[in-house]
Amino acid sequence: EVQLVESGGGLVQPGGSLRLSCAASGFTFSRYWMHWVRQAPGKELVWVARINSDGSSINYADSVKGRFTISRDNANNTLYLQMNSLRAEDTAVYYCAKESRWYFDPWGRGTLVTVSS
Amino acid sequence: QSALTQPPSASGSPGQSVTISCTGTSSDVGGYDYVSWYQQHPGKAPRLMIYEVSKRPSGVPDRFSGSKSGNTASLTVSGLQAEDEGDYYCSSVAGSTNVFGTGTKVTVL
Numbered sequence: 020e021v022q023l024v025e026s027g028g029g030l031v032q033p034g035g036s037l038r039l040s041c042a043a044s045g046f047t048f049s050r051y052w053m054h055w056v057r058q059a060p061g062k063e064l065v066w067v068a069r070i071n072s073d074g075s076s077i078n079y080a081d082s083v084k085g086r087f088t089i090s091r092d093n094a095n096n097t098l099y100l101q102m103n104s105l106r107a108e109d110t111a112v113y114y115c116a117k118e119s120r121w122y123f124d125p126w127g128r129g130t131l132v133t134v135s136s
Numbered sequence: 137q138s139a140l141t142q143p144p145s146a147s148g149s150p151g152q153s154v155t156i157s158c159t160g161t162s163s164d165v166g167g168y169d170y171v172s173w174y175q176q177h178p179g180k181a182p183r184l185m186i187y188e189v190s191k192r193p194s195g196v197p198d199r200f201s202g203s204k205s206g207n208t209a210s211l212t213v214s215g216l217q218a219e220d221e222g223d224y225y226c227s228s229v230a231g232s233t234n235v236f237g238t239g240t241k242v243t244v245l
Contacts, residue, residue, distance in 0.1 A: 054234070063139065064174070064182065064225050066234040078232045081137055114181060121170035121229045122187035129181060 028130030041115030
């Protein structure tokens with residue numbers, strides 16, 4: 020069974036940092052592009068970042084460019100999102116998702132990041 | 137990277153059909169046949185319902201169908217059932233990024 024499990028969320032002060040992880044299983048992780056998508060409480064889904072299969076191609080949403088870094092460890096089947104200079108508007112559930120030809124399937128259950136003093 | 141435009145809400149009685157629109161531009165929806173649709177129930181992760189405009193993954197009922205014309209994609213749910221109630225989001229490739237829709241809350245009356 021294909022499975023994605025996020026971890027690393029929590030409460031952080033504005034300006035702080037957090038590192039999210041997404042553990043993948045049930046598929047050949049190293050062959051797929053991976054994405055992070057977030058959803059603020061009661062709001063819509065927002066695409067955050069993507070990384071290609073070997074980590075050589077990366078793209079970010081303008082809202083996180085320069086503050087967030089997506090990376091992956093194919094040896095350990097894990098996707099990461101390093102989040103720096105966090106702002107209140109970064110408060111959201113963060114989902115990782117496996118990409119197949121520009122669609123996302125499956126998604127993890129998400130991890131909640133709360134930025135507040 | 138502007139969100140795709142969806143109506144905030146849609147509703148129908150059991151057995152009826154509901155259609156949700158997703159309007160973008162020639163740089164996203166209109167430029168690629170890579171529109172996908174996701175269903176989300178409260179507190180749950182999104183679930184893929186339609187990919188590449190009109191293809192259904194295995195396990196998704198054939199009551200769900202997708203189409204596209206110009207810069208607008210559509211999701212139709214025929215024969216509405218109680219379990220179809222939830223939020224629906226479209227998504228499209230937009231060059232080297234992705235963009236999601238604003239979301240539509242579907243209510244089964």
